[in-house]
Amino acid sequence: MTETRFDPAVADDRWQRAWTDAGTFTADSNSPKPKSYILEMFPYPSGRIHMGHVRNYTMGDVLARYQKMRGFEVLHPMGWDAFGMPAENAAMEKGVHPGGWTRQNIAQMKAQLQRIGFALDWTREFATCDPEYYGHEQALFADLYEAGLVYRKESTVNWDPVDMTVLANEQVIDGKGWRSGAEVEKRKLNQWFLKITDFADDLLEGLGSLEDWPEKVRLMQENWIGKSQGLEFSFDLSDGGKLAVYSTRPDTIFGASFCAIAADHPIAQSLAADPEVAAFIDQCKKGATTAAALETAEKLGYRTPITAKHPFTGADLPVFIANFVLMEYGTGAVMGVPGHDQRDFEFATKYELPILRVVASDPAKADEPFKGEAEAGDGVIVNSDFLNGMSVEDAKQAVITRAESGGWGEGRTVWRLRDWGVSRQRYWGTPIPFIHCDACGVVPVPKDQLPVTLPEDVSFDIPGNPLERHPTWKHVDCPKCGAAARRETDTLDTFVDSSWYFLRFASQPADRPFDPEEVAKWMPVQHYIGGIEHAILHLLYARFWTRALAHIGKISVAEPFAALFTQGMVTHETYSRIDATRGVPVFFGPEEVNRSSEGATLLADGGTVEVGRVIKMSKSKKNVVDPDNIIARHGADAVRWFMLSDSPPERDLPWSDAGIEGCARFVQRLWRLFGQASAGGAGADAEYDKALDRKLHQTVAAVAEDIEALSFNKAVARIYELVGAVEKAPLSSTRSDAIRKLAVLVSPMMPHLAEEARATYGLGTGLVAESAWPDVDPALLVDDEVTIAIQHMGKLRDTVTAPKGASKDALEALALASANLQRSVDGAAIRKIIVVPDRLVNIVT
RNA sequence: GCGGGCGUGGCGGAAUGGUAGACGCCGGGGACUUAAAAUCCCCUGAGCUUUGCUCGUGCGGGUUCGAGUCCCGCCGCCCGUACCA
Numbered sequence: 040m041t042e043t044r045f046d047p048a049v050a051d052d053r054w055q056r057a058w059t060d061a062g063t064f065t066a067d068s069n070s071p072k073p074k075s076y077i078l079e080m081f082p083y084p085s086g087r088i089h090m091g092h093v094r095n096y097t098m099g100d101v102l103a104r105y106q107k108m109r110g111f112e113v114l115h116p117m118g119w120d121a122f123g124m125p126a127e128n129a130a131m132e133k134g135v136h137p138g139g140w141t142r143q144n145i146a147q148m149k150a151q152l153q154r155i156g157f158a159l160d161w162t163r164e165f166a167t168c169d170p171e172y173y174g175h176e177q178a179l180f181a182d183l184y185e186a187g188l189v190y191r192k193e194s195t196v197n198w199d200p201v202d203m204t205v206l207a208n209e210q211v212i213d214g215k216g217w218r219s220g221a222e223v224e225k226r227k228l229n230q231w232f233l234k235i236t237d238f239a240d241d242l243l244e245g246l247g248s249l250e251d252w253p254e255k256v257r258l259m260q261e262n263w264i265g266k267s268q269g270l271e272f273s274f275d276l277s278d279g280g281k282l283a284v285y286s287t288r289p290d291t292i293f294g295a296s297f298c299a300i301a302a303d304h305p306i307a308q309s310l311a312a313d314p315e316v317a318a319f320i321d322q323c324k325k326g327a328t329t330a331a332a333l334e335t336a337e338k339l340g341y342r343t344p345i346t347a348k349h350p351f352t353g354a355d356l357p358v359f360i361a362n363f364v365l366m367e368y369g370t371g372a373v374m375g376v377p378g379h380d381q382r383d384f385e386f387a388t389k390y391e392l393p394i395l396r397v398v399a400s401d402p403a404k405a406d407e408p409f410k411g412e413a414e415a416g417d418g419v420i421v422n423s424d425f426l427n428g429m430s431v432e433d434a435k436q437a438v439i440t441r442a443e444s445g446g447w448g449e450g451r452t453v454w455r456l457r458d459w460g461v462s463r464q465r466y467w468g469t470p471i472p473f474i475h476c477d478a479c480g481v482v483p484v485p486k487d488q489l490p491v492t493l494p495e496d497v498s499f500d501i502p503g504n505p506l507e508r509h510p511t512w513k514h515v516d517c518p519k520c521g522a523a524a525r526r527e528t529d530t531l532d533t534f535v536d537s538s539w540y541f542l543r544f545a546s547q548p549a550d551r552p553f554d555p556e557e558v559a560k561w562m563p564v565q566h567y568i569g570g571i572e573h574a575i576l577h578l579l580y581a582r583f584w585t586r587a588l589a590h591i592g593k594i595s596v597a598e599p600f601a602a603l604f605t606q607g608m609v610t611h612e613t614y615s616r617i618d619a620t621r622g623v624p625v626f627f628g629p630e631e632v633n634r635s636s637e638g639a640t641l642l643a644d645g646g647t648v649e650v651g652r653v654i655k656m657s658k659s660k661k662n663v664v665d666p667d668n669i670i671a672r673h674g675a676d677a678v679r680w681f682m683l684s685d686s687p688p689e690r691d692l693p694w695s696d697a698g699i700e701g702c703a704r705f706v707q708r709l710w711r712l713f714g715q716a717s718a719g720g721a722g723a724d725a726e727y728d729k730a731l732d733r734k735l736h737q738t739v740a741a742v743a744e745d746i747e748a749l750s751f752n753k754a755v756a757r758i759y760e761l762v763g764a765v766e767k768a769p770l771s772s773t774r775s776d777a778i779r780k781l782a783v784l785v786s787p788m789m790p791h792l793a794e795e796a797r798a799t800y801g802l803g804t805g806l807v808a809e810s811a812w813p814d815v816d817p818a819l820l821v822d823d824e825v826t827i828a829i830q831h832m833g834k835l836r837d838t839v840t841a842p843k844g845a846s847k848d849a850l851e852a853l854a855l856a857s858a859n860l861q862r863s864v865d866g867a868a869i870r871k872i873i874v875v876p877d878r879l880v881n882i883v884t
Numbered sequence: 885g886c887g888g889g890c891g892u893g894g895c896g897g898a899a900u901g902g903u904a905g906a907c908g909c910c911g912g913g914g915a916c917u918u919a920a921a922a923u924c925c926c927c928u929g930a931g932c933u934u935u936g937c938u939c940g941u942g943c944g945g946g947u948u949c950g951a952g953u954c955c956c957g958c959c960g961c962c963c964g965u966a967c968c969a
Contacts, residue, residue: 083969123969196967207967255888259964262887330965334885381885456966463967533969571963574888579966608962655962685896685908689889691962693896697909705908707922752897756907763907828903833950835903859936873949879902883949 045710047674050795055156057794063808064103064158066114068546068560075111076561077103078541078600080569080577083120084144084166088151090609090656090682091570093666094692097682098606098749099568100157104787105746106565107158108812114561116544117152117159119145119166122173122468122533124207130467130499137467138495141168151667156675156790158808163544167536168467172543174490175552176535177472179588181483184473186591188234191481194367194460195328198226202502205464211327218502225324227303230462231471231529235583238590239264239454241597242582251602253689256574263575265455270439271370272448274298274347277355282306282347285369285453288379289442290434293423294397296387297375298347299340299361304371307360310343316360323362338363338386350447351424361386369453377413384413397423398431459580461532466497466505468530476517476524485518491526504528537577538584541567541599558594566749567600571689574605604749607691611662613651614639624649626661630668634696653693664694676789677703683751683788705759706792709785712762713796716778718770728773734764735777736819742784743812751788758785779803780813828879829854831863847874854880 058064068074079099082092096117103115119141126137133140145166152159165172183189197206201219205228210217235242243264246257270289273281282298300307302323310316319341326332340359347356356374363382364373377387377394387394398418399405405421420426425441426434442448462471470491472484484491494512497505506512506528517524539552541564546557569577578600585599614632615624627648632639639648656663669678681702686692738761745754758781765781768774779802786793786807793807803810822843827850829837837859841850851872854860860882867884874880 080969085969120969125968205967208965209968211967253889259888263965265887328967331885334965336885385885460966465967532967534966537969570969571889572969573964575964576966577969652961687897690897691890695895695909698896701909704922711923752907756898759907826903830903830950833902833948838903862936871949873902875902879950881902881949 043710043714045674045707045792045795047676047706047791048671051154051156051670051675051791054791054794055153057806058156058158058808061806061809063806064107064113064115064160065162066116066160066561067112068114068557070112072110072112074114074561075103075106076114076541076545076564077106077566078116078544078564078568080567080573081118081120081537081540082148083123083125084141084148085125086144086147088148088666090664090666090694092152093155093678094609094682094688095568095570095606096152096155096157097679098604098688098751099566100159100679101683101746101751101787102566102568102749103158104790104808105743105812107808108783108787108810110811113158114163114545115157115159116163117157117161118164118540118544119148119168120533120537120540121145121166121168122530122536124209124465124467126467127465127499134499136495136497137499138168138493141166141467154670154675155666155679158790163547165543165547167469167533167540170490170492171549172540173469173536174492175543176469176531176539177484177489177491178486179539179552179593180469180531180535181472181486181489182591182593183233183587184483186587188237188587188590190232190234191229192232193227194230194232195225196228196230196464197327198224199502200224204502204504208327208329211329211332214326214332222325223327225326225328228462228464230460231531233459233461233583233587235459235580236454236456238583238586239266239456241586242456242579245582245586245598249598249600249603252600253603253605256571256578256603256605259574260579263456263579266452267455268435268439268450268452270435270442270448271451272350272442274350274356274374276348276358277344277346280306282358282372283370284372284374285451286374286376287453288376288435289438290420290426290429290431291376291379291397292349292374292438293351293426294376294378294395295349295356295374296377296393296395297356297383297390298358299364299373299375299386300358301364301366301371302360302362303366304360304364306343306345306358306372310360316341316343319360323360333363333365334382336362338382338389340386340390342390350442350445357392359386359390367457378409379413379415381413381415384409395422397421397426402428459532459534459583461535462529463532464504464507464528465530466493466499468533469536470506471527471529471531473527474515474517474524475527476520476522478522479517479519479524482517482519482524488518506530534577534580535584538580539588541581542585542588542594553594555594559596562594562596563599563601566602566604568604568606568749570608571605578603604688606688607686608655609694610653610691611656611664611694612653613660613662614641614648615651616641616646616648626659628661629664629696653691655691656694669699673699673703674706674791676792677706680705680755680788684755685752687752688749706789709762709781709789709792710796712766712778713782713800713802715770716775716800716802718775726771726773728768728771731764731768731771731777732773733819733822734761735773735780736815739780739784739813740815740820743815746787755788758788783807783810783813786810825877827853827877829857829860830879830881831860832883833881834863836860836863841877843877845876847876850874850876850880854882 079095103113107113121141126141129140130137199216201221211223267287269287271285273283302320340361343358345358375383377383378396399421420429420434439450472491474482513526515526542553545561546553548554588594614627618625681699738757741757742754765777782793782796782802797803825843827841837857871883
């Protein structure tokens, strides 16, 4: 046979059409087969598919194709998380409509995904900006309102005083508005909230059932929900009033040396007649609202004339207004224990307040000075009257008991988790379906009037919410009394859109968000794959929506995702030069640079550029590789193979040209091997090659195991080994059989190559994508012989071959017969011999 | 600041507490070729007094017959931190 090359430019398109024509990946909910729902986090349509998407969807694709070969009816859908800020930014910068921009991006990205040959059921595609989708979302939101899970309250936002608009945290840079450069202020707005805290206990409990979630994600969610037992109690104030505080560390109450209240605490407000106090309160309003900004900002306080009486010692503690205390948490006031809380320590140091030790590593160290920081750890209570000698836990209980019997406080379970603020003062999102009437108050839009659609005629030439300033959109009649009323102009957080999309993929009736019976057939998602950056918010919100919908009887599953996998990023080295005049680095893209093993030069002028760290691909660092170019050059299968090779899927994957070229070479190497399928083997028993057959069966079993564990890099390594072994094996029927099965084995990763090889070389009938995974003969999985390590004092001295399952005595004898071992032992008395069957013998002298 | 994770050759990585470096990339040598590409074969952690020995999994301790793996304390980097998605 003349040697040919595999041509992905022809084959990729041919097989993508064949799968579409055959409806290979269209999920049938009425199939009698067991169901498997494979889902990757749907993309935001930013414009182009990037390598991170390719990696994410390749992993899901391998699973989907593999599961299909294992006899499952697979649902593997794709859609678009299409609302969000980038569309509005594009509208501002380019003068386009967010909807048009988004639709164009979707069309482009869909075509890109199709060129990679993903086994997706495109019949279920939708975008969250489809009025049909967000209309159903509005109906669900109204249902949750009816169930008492939606309410309104004041909360703080970032306010740009120049642009007169709310800023997202991302739009606040170093405490300033990204466009205006003005110092950001905190401002209060009346906003919509979802009662996720009603489900705090359920969401925490539920983590225990998520055995196939990464331990780290469960831990992060547990800490985020943050259940803790503490004490709420009141101080008697010098002005005759009371100050309620909450503490998770009542055990340290004897260490309290001050109290601190939030700037918008009623007591602070009551003192605001004093211009100094008013000025301080104003100062506290400066800055952004993020936890990181609040926690790292310099601790500032204003000492009020009021003092608080310590409930045990009777000491008068100064009361401060402080910028690090938030009205939203607990009671908006805290007791300051500088010795055992880092924030309090910094505050006390600045304002020269006593720093008392009430916890020590042991009672003898009750007077040990602090080493420049608070000690938040465990220990024994000291300097604390009746608590002395107790553990931290016992002391907490003792204080709570004493407060409750004394009637001045009580134990309370509190959660770190806060209710979910879903209001956004933006255009490109789901309109919140409510109407404000002066007479009737807040009235939901009747369901037969849904969807509340976004107006098309909006402008983005000035900052702020276009819905707010639209001439007619918000002016409506009250559905209840018919009087003139105002439509809500806030839209929903886009995390709401992504909190139930997996249900809509499973079932898409026109008149309802989903059909519970159809949903029950597919849910929960068997494998959910996406980035670790979603470990908390998206995954917690989706879990909450699922539980909330179950709570109001819409569905019967409690947890949406049976198994979760968080994949790493695709990274690339950076190329830069320092701009001589401005002193800042100027970055260059990989296509502008000639990279050799010694370094890199700029194609434009031949001068050297600095090769920087390997970091996440980003436009600003220009270290982006476009999947389209790579697919055009090497074909989809080489890219897919690269995405799965080398790096474990949960870790970052550094992109390299050498790597993708190696993958493209391997595709051709396999193609050549597939061409040898009919060489030599006539099927006679004499041609049976047991060693090769064993390798084949072991590899099939191991690759299946690796895919199921999503250890794609190990599956890839196994396949390399098998390919090497088949290439080296003499011609035989076993070898031909191995080649045919190899095409099936690699097909989840390299589906186009597998189909083309089967069709060209007659390796089987029908589509590989619709074939069964090869069977494994368990008898061939076990080796007859094993290599035994011979150690002296834990150091390797020799290896010997022994029959599998050899007795301890036999292995001991083999070890002692080793000349290398004897030389090392050098006649010393043997104290002990450790034998690990089929593994090693360790001689201890 | 707080919560979580990661750290192994030149590079990506493999390794139920049991032979550290499988597999791939890069690099070196060779075969084939008029030549190149492609392909194939061999070598490739460091060092040494090289039948073999010593060192070596971010740093410092510890547990163990035996530690990349378990424990304690550090360092560095990454993710999240509630209005980026």
